[in-house]
Amino acid sequence: MYYTRTVWSRRAQCLVFVACLMVIATGWMGTLQARQDMAPPLSTLTAALYLRVERFSSPVDAAIELRFFLKPSSNGQGERVVEVTRQSLRTLGDWFGPFPYPRLIVVDAPWNSTLVGASFPGAVVTSTRWLSLSRDGSVDRALIAAIAREYWVDRASSADPRAFDEGLAQYAAARAIDAVLQGRQYWARRYFGGFVPYAVRSLPLSPPRSGAQGRRVSFDELRASGDAVRTSLALQTLERYIGWPALQQGLVAYRARFPGGGGSPEALQTILDEQGGRDLSTFFKAAFTEDTIFDYGVEQASTMPLADKHKVTVALRRYGGGLFPVSYDLRFADGTIIHEVWRDAMPSIALEYTAASPLTSVQVDPDYALLLDADRANNFRALTPSPLANPIVRGLASWMVWLQDLLLTSSALS
Amino acid sequence: MLSFKAWIDGLRQVARAPLLILLTVIVTVAVAAPFALVLGGELRAALADQSASISLGSSEIDADWWNEFRSHAGGLAATFTPTVIGFAAPLDNLSAIADGTRRPAVLIVPIAAGVLAWALLWGIVLHRFDRRGGLSISEAASAAFTHFPRFVVISAAAAAAQLLLYLTIHPLLFGAVYRTVASDVTPESGAFAYRLLFYAIFGIPVVAISLTAEYARVAQVVTQESGIAASIGTALRFIRRHWRTAAALYLFNTATFAIVMTGHGVIDSMGGTRVAGWRGVLIGQAFIVARLAMRLVSGASSLELFKKLRG
Numbered sequence: 001m002y003y004t005r006t007v008w009s010r011r012a013q014c015l016v017f018v019a020c021l022m023v024i025a026t027g028w029m030g031t032l033q034a035r036q037d038m039a040p041p042l043s044t045l046t047a048a049l050y051l052r053v054e055r056f057s058s059p060v061d062a063a064i065e066l067r068f069f070l071k072p073s074s075n076g077q078g079e080r081v082v083e084v085t086r087q088s089l090r091t092l093g094d095w096f097g098p099f100p101y102p103r104l105i106v107v108d109a110p111w112n113s114t115l116v117g118a119s120f121p122g123a124v125v126t127s128t129r130w131l132s133l134s135r136d137g138s139v140d141r142a143l144i145a146a147i148a149r150e151y152w153v154d155r156a157s158s159a160d161p162r163a164f165d166e167g168l169a170q171y172a173a174a175r176a177i178d179a180v181l182q183g184r185q186y187w188a189r190r191y192f193g194g195f196v197p198y199a200v201r202s203l204p205l206s207p208p209r210s211g212a213q214g215r216r217v218s219f220d221e222l223r224a225s226g227d228a229v230r231t232s233l234a235l236q237t238l239e240r241y242i243g244w245p246a247l248q249q250g251l252v253a254y255r256a257r258f259p260g261g262g263g264s265p266e267a268l269q270t271i272l273d274e275q276g277g278r279d280l281s282t283f284f285k286a287a288f289t290e291d292t293i294f295d296y297g298v299e300q301a302s303t304m305p306l307a308d309k310h311k312v313t314v315a316l317r318r319y320g321g322g323l324f325p326v327s328y329d330l331r332f333a334d335g336t337i338i339h340e341v342w343r344d345a346m347p348s349i350a351l352e353y354t355a356a357s358p359l360t361s362v363q364v365d366p367d368y369a370l371l372l373d374a375d376r377a378n379n380f381r382a383l384t385p386s387p388l389a390n391p392i393v394r395g396l397a398s399w400m401v402w403l404q405d406l407l408l409t410s411s412a413l414s
Numbered sequence: 415m416l417s418f419k420a421w422i423d424g425l426r427q428v429a430r431a432p433l434l435i436l437l438t439v440i441v442t443v444a445v446a447a448p449f450a451l452v453l454g455g456e457l458r459a460a461l462a463d464q465s466a467s468i469s470l471g472s473s474e475i476d477a478d479w480w481n482e483f484r485s486h487a488g489g490l491a492a493t494f495t496p497t498v499i500g501f502a503a504p505l506d507n508l509s510a511i512a513d514g515t516r517r518p519a520v521l522i523v524p525i526a527a528g529v530l531a532w533a534l535l536w537g538i539v540l541h542r543f544d545r546r547g548g549l550s551i552s553e554a555a556s557a558a559f560t561h562f563p564r565f566v567v568i569s570a571a572a573a574a575a576q577l578l579l580y581l582t583i584h585p586l587l588f589g590a591v592y593r594t595v596a597s598d599v600t601p602e603s604g605a606f607a608y609r610l611l612f613y614a615i616f617g618i619p620v621v622a623i624s625l626t627a628e629y630a631r632v633a634q635v636v637t638q639e640s641g642i643a644a645s646i647g648t649a650l651r652f653i654r655r656h657w658r659t660a661a662a663l664y665l666f667n668t669a670t671f672a673i674v675m676t677g678h679g680v681i682d683s684m685g686g687t688r689v690a691g692w693r694g695v696l697i698g699q700a701f702i703v704a705r706l707a708m709r710l711v712s713g714a715s716s717l718e719l720f721k722k723l724r725g
Contacts, residue, residue, distance in 0.1 A: 110599075192609065202499060385458065388458060392457055401503060403524060406521070408705050413620065414573040414624070
């Protein structure tokens with residue numbers, strides 16, 4: 001076996017040593033400068049973190065500098081933070097246009113920091129956890145939601161965030177979470193004081209092919225004030241009403257018209273009316289006003305035999321003041337489905353049919369278009385008891401196993 | 415070594431009593447089934463108000479449907495959450511016991527029913543292991559009903575003592591003391607280590623009460639003592655005198671539980687969607703059967719140890 005030994009001159013060794021010192025010093029100075037650039041609450045968080053600098057570019061963003069302050073112990077999670085940040089910027093950029101700042105700072109805060117999920121102009125806070133699961137998307141969701149706020153809320157560094165901007169951010173975040181984490185996030189909980197995560201793999205939160213339509217039910221990471229939730233739901237309803245391409249174009253134009261934030265629902269409506277050549281004033285007035293209630297429901301439904309036919313009577317009612325063109329389904333025992341749309345402003349409609357088979361169920365808004373509906377419990381009426389669906393029966397069997405385990409665990413203590 | 419011998423003996427005795435395992439499985443299922451029927455009725459009523467077609471056409475329950483259902487659910491239906499699926503179920507129960515998580519008040523009814531059922535079962539189980547032979551149906555019924563009232567009182571006394579611990583020591587330990595040691599600057603791994611330490615500290619009185627109840631039941635059967643207080647006194651004296659051996663036996667039983675629990679977790683995590691659905695339910699039920707067998711091993715080995723050390 002042969003060994004080769006490189007013999008360096010003393011001068012070369014000195015040069016390499018000095019070069020190493022310069023590299024370390026430059027990195028340290030850069031980190032120091034990066035910390036000084038940050039807002040006071042963030043700079044205190046970064047004391048024990050290391051800096052990683054990346055560049056991001058896309059068709060809409062020329063070159064954004066990404067500065068990640070990551071925990072040394074974050075291991076592969078640091079990589080995931082970088083990847084999710086890039087995907088979020090790409091997705092949100094594709095939808096809404098360029099990122100408002102030349103630089104984005106991502107701070108991996110301590111696990112119990114109250115700033116986790118917060119956003120500041122050009123900076124967001126996340127927190128990788130010591131014990132983590134790739135299937136648990138909670139850290140990613142908080143990060144995506146914070147980045148979405150950069151596009152809508154944190155554009156105006158001096159102005160107070162407005163409810164409409166917050167609602168826009170929530171709406172954008174809900175869409176982006178579904179798009180970025182599609183097929184990668186599952187229902188998960190943290191046990192034992194919030195330290196031990198566990199994900200249920202049979203319960204995907206954003207199943208593949210679900211599309212980024214926003215969800216009927218919000219993610220925990222998106223919870224905000226009532227006004228913002230209302231705005232977000234109104235925008236989701238609007239998306240289902242006029243379609244995503246139309247709303248997206250409107251939002252891009254809205255961002256361009258209000259680069260510093262501070263727009264209003266009326267401004268968005270004007271843009272959408274101009275672009276689409278329609279009048280959305282009725283919807284906007286009701287949807288973005290907190291005290292206008294949207295509530296459509298089934299008031300009464302009956303089916304009675306009449307000779308060899310069935311007399312079907314159904315009454316649908318609009319319980320609130322908000323108007324929206326809702327669809328309804330009448331299902332019959334022979335599989336027939338009558339699908340109609342209720343467009344007029346009447347407070348109720350009465351339907352009468354002579355049908356070949358009895359009515360089995362009535363449902364208002366079966367496609368979940370009106371997410372502002374205040375009470376969905378009155379949207380459905382079953383006339384014949386139907387057997388529980390197979391997934392529910394299986395869920396019931398799982399619940400019974402859970403109860404047996406609870407009984408055993410409890411009785412073991414006494 | 416005495417504790418290990420008692421544990422092995424307990425294992426052997428349970429292995430020779432498959433009918434006893436079957437009986438405990440039937441009783442446990444019988445206690446849980448009525449509540450499942452009640453929940454089934456509540457689900458049916460909820461589905462009459464909420465559309466069954468919204469998201470249940472797929473093979474699994476949709477997470478959105480589940481969230482929506484939970485937002486309107488009350489009573490038993492409020493406990494119908496995704497945490498009942500697979501390995502999340504035992505994890506949820508164990509975590510709730512360790513963290514003292516408040517459960518819906520309606521669960522007192524099934525838990526009380528479970529305690530009563532075990533008060534009946536312990537009479538049969540301990541007599542069977544004491545005699546080291548099978549019991550006829552009349553003998554089993556006699557053993558069950560003879561000890562039932564006393565075992566109920568012992569369980570109630572233990573439950574009251576545990577409740578007292580959860581109302582006093584638990585909030586102190588996991589509230590003020592935990593917040594003091596695991597401050598904002600403590601790394602997450604360090605905070606978790608503190609939590610584990612506090613679980614161990616809190617576990618000592620919890621296990622002591624649980625063991626006292628177990629040996630009090632054993633003393634009732636073995637010594638034929640008439641009074642409950644006398645049995646509890648005998649159990650306390652026994653644990654005080656032989657605490658190392660009793661603790662070692664408890665650790666053997668706990669280690670078995672940990673192995674079974676880990677096995678369930680590994681199957682659930684590694685199997686993914688292959689162990690979901692009805693397969694997951696069957697695996698969960700098999701886990702319950704294993705836990706019941708371990709419970710019997712615990713009773714049989716405690717009885718064996720008590721008989722050997724009583725002098």
